[in-house]
Amino acid sequence: MESLSNKKKVLEAKPLTLAEKAYLPAIVRGMGITLKHFFKKDVTIRYPEQKREFSENFRGMHSLKRDEQGRERCTACGLCALSCPAEAITMTAAERQPGEENLYREEKYAAVYEINMLRCIFCGLCEEACPKEAIYLDGDIVPSEFIRKDFIYGKDKLVEAPLNQ
Amino acid sequence: MSTFYVIAFLSIVFSLLVIFAKNPVHSVLYLILTFFTFTIHYILLNAQFLAVVNFIVYMGAIMVLFLFVMMLLNLNKDTEPGKHNLAKLAGVIAGGCLLVVIAGSLKALGKSEPVVLQNPDLGLVKNLGKVLFGEFLLPFEVSSVLLLSAMVGAVLLAKKEPRTV
Amino acid sequence: MELADILIKFGLIVVIFLISLVVAMYSTYAERKVAAFFQDRVGPNRAGPWGILQPLADGGKMFMKEEIIPNRASGLLFIVGPSLAIMTACIGSAVIPWGQPLHIGSKVVDLQVTDINVGVLYIFGVVSLGVYGIMIGGWASNNKYSLLGAIRAASQNISYEISMGLAIIALLMVNGTLSLKEIAEQQHGWHWNVIYQPLGFLIFIVCAFAETNRSPFDLPECETELIGGYHTEYSSMKLGFYLFAEYINMFVSSAVMATLYFGGYNYPGMDWVTAHVGPVIGPLIGTVVLFAKIFLFIFFFMWVRWTIPRFRYDQLMNLGWRTLIPLAIANIVLTGIIMTFFGK
DSSP: OOOOOOOOEEEEEEEOOOHHOOOOOHHHHHHHHHHHTTTTTOOOOOTTTTTOOTTOOOOOOOOOOTTTOOOOOOOOOOHHHHHHHOOOOEEEEEOOOTOOOOTTTSSSSEEEEEEEETTOOOOOOOHOOOOTEEEEEOSSOOOSSGGGGGGGEEEHHBBOOOEEE | HHHHHHHHHHHHHHHHHHHHHHHHHHHHHHHHEEEHHHHHHHHTTTEEEHHHEEIIIIIIHHHHHHHHHHHHSSSOOOTOOOOHHHHHHHHHHHHHHHHHHHHHHHHOOOOOOOOSSGGGGGGGGHHHHHHHTTTTTTHHHHHHHHHHHHHOOOOOOSSOOOOOO | OOOOHHHHHHHHHHHHHHHHHHHHHHHHHHHHHHHHHHTTOOOOOSSGGGTTHOOOOOOHHHHOOOOOOOSSOHHHHHHHHHHHHHHHHHGGGGOOOOSEEETTTEEOOOOOOOTTTTHHHHHHHHHHHHHHHHHHHHHHTTTTHHHHHHHHHHHHHHHHHHHHHHHHHHHHHHHHOOOHHHHHHTOOOOOOOHHHHHHEEEEEHHHHHTTOOTTTTTTOOHHHHHHTTGGGGGOOHOOOOHHHHEEEEEEEEHHHHHTTOOOOOOOOOHHHHHHHHHHHHHHHHHHHHHHHHHHHHHHHHHHHTTTSOOOOHHHHHHHHIIIIIIHHHHHHHHHHHHHHHOOO
């Protein structure tokens, strides 16, 4: 059929020249190329010892933040759990007792705060939803485990280390 | 001498196994072992060249092709052609004829005398070549013509006939 | 033969056997390292410094893995296959001269297990026997892919044996002997056969690649078409034997190529060196030179593997029958003409 656009380019299959038929020059050239790579510096890094820098908007493991006085910011409002598209976050709220003001900033706090890292898709919506700026996905890559249960991270793994340490 | 008897015993055992093996592939494998014992016989006779040629040509090439064909055949019980009574009769007659011929020739020859080589190094490449290309030049060349004709015949059989419509 | 001679021969056999096993073991490591370097990577570097213990780890893994023999495989032959493969690979090195004779005191020690009159043909025979391991294993697996791999291996080996033999015939015309020891001696100094037989060497090395089932002729184990080829059904150390046999074959064929075409233990100026360092160290330097050549060839095998893509099956057959055999015959005729008119 006639081409309308006239953009079609018909390729001619030229018969091979003798040098191309002999196949050896091509092999020699190819081996030259690979030999060049043999002496090139390798582009890989040795991962667990060396790490590439993450980009600035990388979203890794979650951490629950503390304020300037070292108190937990989270008030267990549940907005993060609500916003989570993967249903990965769950928590139990508790009331702050007198004498615990140096531990929790708000009167209500999360007694239990769990994230299932297998469910989490690291979208960062919890980060956006949080009114207290308590949760950030600024950690490392989630490490591997052997059983599924170990991927449910509690407060022991999520909360930031206290300030004075 | 004892080596000879061990090897001779082995060759007879393996050649019997060639006949009695149920599976044709096993049969071919026993045939290979038989040829291997022949190679050892040649070495015992100090015929190094013959030994190696037997090793390369019979064990290394011809038997590989045998095995090749056997592996490709579909050798199930139900594909085996039925044995007619006529075929059985023909087999018995042919076997009987062979027996008569062997017995007759053995009788005609009488007791075979042990072959004593005048030159024990006859089996080495140099001497063998001199004998082949000097004394036995004509039979040697005639046998090569025989091989050539066999090759031409094989090519003729393998070539497709032009279709006549 | 004296007891001392027998002991020396026995020691030599053990040493050569160990060397070929160690070389094969570290060839697996070298293969991975070389592949990594060709691809701008690092390669194995976890087991020991620079990953130097990697072959041991691999071997340990092979031994520990579960041994699986398929239900419908024919039991004994399934085991015979890999054993035969590794056995034929190991016996090939018996006729290779590893160096000039050592003169220790009044004793002359030959650095060759046996100098049989038909050394070249012996190697040829061992190579042609090697295919049985693959064929028997492939057939005994009772698997169509294994069978296809086995059949490919058989037809490939037979096809390339012919041109290999023809290439050797031209070499034998130049050297006039079938003994590897004499061939090595004739290449004294720099009179290497590759200078007189460049075309023959080219044919020989292509055939050597095909005979050892190395890439670009590794069709018997072509993953893209045959899963694993002849060793699809194999696991554990039986698989290890097959893989190991390939590397031993590579070592032996490198040694053969170095001996036949690249002067073996000879190097330019060897007389001068031997005269200066004595009759024990001198031949040993020759042995070191031979091993250097062998390692260069092994590197070349790997270099080709990581450069050239696999041939298609019909291309392989075309190359073997339509190109290499006529070339080899032309090489014989050419060698004959040159030898007749110019002498050697």
